[in-house]
Amino acid sequence: MKIDPNSSADLSVQIAQAIKEAIISGRLIVDERLPSEVELSDHFQVSRPTVREALKRLAAQSLIRTQRGASGGAFVNRLSFEDAYAQQVTTSTLLLSMNAVSFDTACEARYALERACAPLSAQRRSADHLATMRAETFRQGQPGLTDEAFCASDVAFHRALVDGAGNPVLSYQLAGAVEAMQPLMNMITFTARDRAVITGLHSRIADDIEAGDGSAAVAGLQDLEDETRKLAADVFAARAKR
Amino acid sequence: MKIDPNSSADLSVQIAQAIKEAIISGRLIVDERLPSEVELSDHFQVSRPTVREALKRLAAQSLIRTQRGASGGAFVNRLSFEDAYAQQVTTSTLLLSMNAVSFDTACEARYALERACAPLSAQRRSADHLATMRAETFRQGQPGLTDEAFCASDVAFHRALVDGAGNPVLSYQLAGAVEAMQPLMNMITFTARDRAVITGLHSRIADDIEAGDGSAAVAGLQDLEDETRKLAADVFAARAKR
């Protein structure tokens, strides 16, 4: 691990990069302990605060974890699917909120990806995920649900659909697409009639999954996408008129 | 922005979290300047190095950028699609390499997601992306290409297919799935015959996209997935026998 003394980049950036490359390349393996901060500052010929800033950069990316005390130190962290989910969700959410992504674009992406999962979910349909989908569909039919709660339940339904594909890589990739839509969906006020239509489609999709009919589920998702976009278009049109 | 003095969490973590929440909630908007490090250390009643560690954590996630000099400081960063791509790719790569994800699982996820893009790519087929796909297909037919170069070209082909959907959110979501597969693909040694089959399928998919025939492209991708998995299975079987 070396840094370029002629580089104009900040030292802590260079050091973080050097360690990151060592991890990615496999020279540092999971759960391996990094040298202590003093040893690192000695190795890179920088002060301890600088080394610490570099380590904090890596910790922020879940690449390392630190432990205090004797036999403590910084350890290469096994990036868990949970950590990756969380990162993915915040990154996606910020991406959508900061870049003026249109509702249609986000919606298109989300449903395209979900349709990719549907055949697998139908093929591997698990009792667990089906039960979640049924439960959320039922919840959505309850009167007195706030718009936020309805949207949260919607997200839970779709997460179950995605997780039902039984592929953690898919679930991870889609976590962002599904969850990041929630703030956008929360902008929509649903009438009782809107909810009934959506809940009905959910119910139909759950039926299709249970029947193992992937292409029917895909069609159902297509209808749901069309419905969602129509709803959003109405809301935005009404808002523009005011 | 407040921190809990009774919390056992590290101060720099708490401070980073507080600022992060201010950004996500929109209380700090894009390009807004944060208070200077001295002001922050005063506000949170901690030392400057602690504030700096917090800021470095945020910088590592591209949430802020810093600038030196008068009228410098830390600014809320607009998370660009490029930054998000890069994060997504490294996260996905590490996730696959650290979690013993099987080749089949990763492959299944990748092709399921790509098939989600194909109809959109076919519908919006752009000369630019088609040209890239053709160029990469041609390159793959050249003799003397190393396995690494062949795989890199393969990735470029698929990126063009995905980007052709004209949906930046989709491109971002899939960047990880496509690129993270490369290290796994690099483990495979291709015979001339293998390459011919793959290149042929690529060519066929490009034709389908050009013709605007989404479902044919989906079928082509399905064939490509089957071929890839068969190839990988052979390689792993041969390796196990040795």
Add this chain to the structure above:
DNA sequence: GACTTTTAAATGTCAGACAAATGATTTCTT
């Protein structure tokens, strides 16, 4: 042998200082 105490090593935090970059201001020159 089981329990308690001590010790050492590591990270977490602090204080104060200087270096370097950079925009703004002032001063000087023409």
Add this chain to the structure above:
DNA sequence: AAGAAATCATTTGTCTGACATTTAAAAGTC
């Protein structure tokens, strides 16, 4: 007066050295 040069103030980047806190292991005690 206009433009160029020098100066200044502000801010981040880095360093030094110290103390606090946590934690596992070693030493001591019963």
